[in-house]
Ligand code: NAD
């Protein structure tokens with residue numbers, strides 16, 4: 001049985017689908033602070049499986065102990081966390097508490113129950129301002145905001161845990177920019193309030209919920225002056241977790257892997273691709289650079305191919321088509 005913390009969220013729900021398709025049984029543990037139970041119902045619809053669901057908070061050991069008592073957990077895929085960069089600057093203590101304290105509590109309860117396998121959702125944000133691209137796993141690490149620091153601290157904690165006991169099996173997966181949705185259009189990204197990230201903002205603009213997209217910066221050192229990122233289809237990303245899980249038993253060291261496509265696309269490339277996929281206009285205006293943004297961020301994805309035999313299969317057209325199917329079938333998300 002695989003415990004999926006944060007399994008009702010965007011990446012967690014898609015990963016549940018791929019885990020079930022690969023023959024795993026899952027139990028989802030979520031406090032629904034940024035998700036709804038409807039996503040789990042949709043996962044059940046896609047997979048025709050029943051999902052074991054536990055309401056709880058990773059900071060509460062009593063909640064976690066209930067799950068470990070009720071199920072025989074072989075490994076944990078740990079998505080639960082807060083993820084909004086801007087909010088983390090406003091509420092740093094909430095981020096350190098939720099993400100860092102939550103992960104420590106989870107690891108302590110895993111230890112109590114003798115569960116030593118964990119896959120952790122890290123982020124390309126841990127590369128800070130990369131001195132060059134593509135980004136390899138051994139690049140220097142830094143963080144420019146509390147959210148990024150929580151990811152860095154948790155990575156350090158997991159390294160120390162492994163150093164204390166080499167029988168742990170730990171994979172740290174550093175995601176680039178996950179976008180898109182399951183091809184069924186039943187599950188997808190459902191941000192609360194005004195989206196911070198590019199893709200949900202573009203899709204809400206295309207459907208008429210937002211008047212125009214503000215393109216943050218037009219004078220970066222990129223092919224068209226707008227920021228370049230490595231957008232990765234959420235289903236590809238989910239399959240990366242299945243591959244990492246299969247590899248866990250064989251690893252002798254902590255596994256640290258970039259999950260990206262290795263390709264970089266600009267904001268304007270994404271606008272064009274989305275207009276093509278949706279047949280809708282995405283009006284935009286240039287705006288000043290957003291503080292903390294880098295010009296270019298994309299992965300060297302070769303280590304993932306070598307070590308877990310994973311590479312992304314879906315290109316930006318498919319990412320945009322699937323994002324649009326989700327958006328147009330669910331104009332108000334899961335509500
Ligand atoms: P999400 O907000 O959709 O999912 C996170 C889930 O965790 C939500 O269902 C939320 O309710 C739950 N959760 C939060 N705090 C919890 C707590 N204390 N106890 C129990 N459940 C809790 O986010 P996502 O995009 O699916 O991201 C999943 C993970 O991947 C996060 O750790 C995030 O930091 C990381 N990540 C995301 C991105 C991205 O762009 N989406 C990129 C890199 C890394």
Ligand code: WQD
Nearest residue numbers: 085123125196197198199201214215216227228229267293
């Ligand atoms: C992408 C590009 C913006 C919104 C963030 C986190 C990172 C990771 C993924 C969790 C940039 C531009 C955006 C808009 C725009 N999350 N943009 N107008 O900043 O690469 O990464 O999400 O770990 O940690 O920092 O993603 O989608 O916000 O921005 O022009 O309204 O789109 O400037 O070039 P980012 P994003």
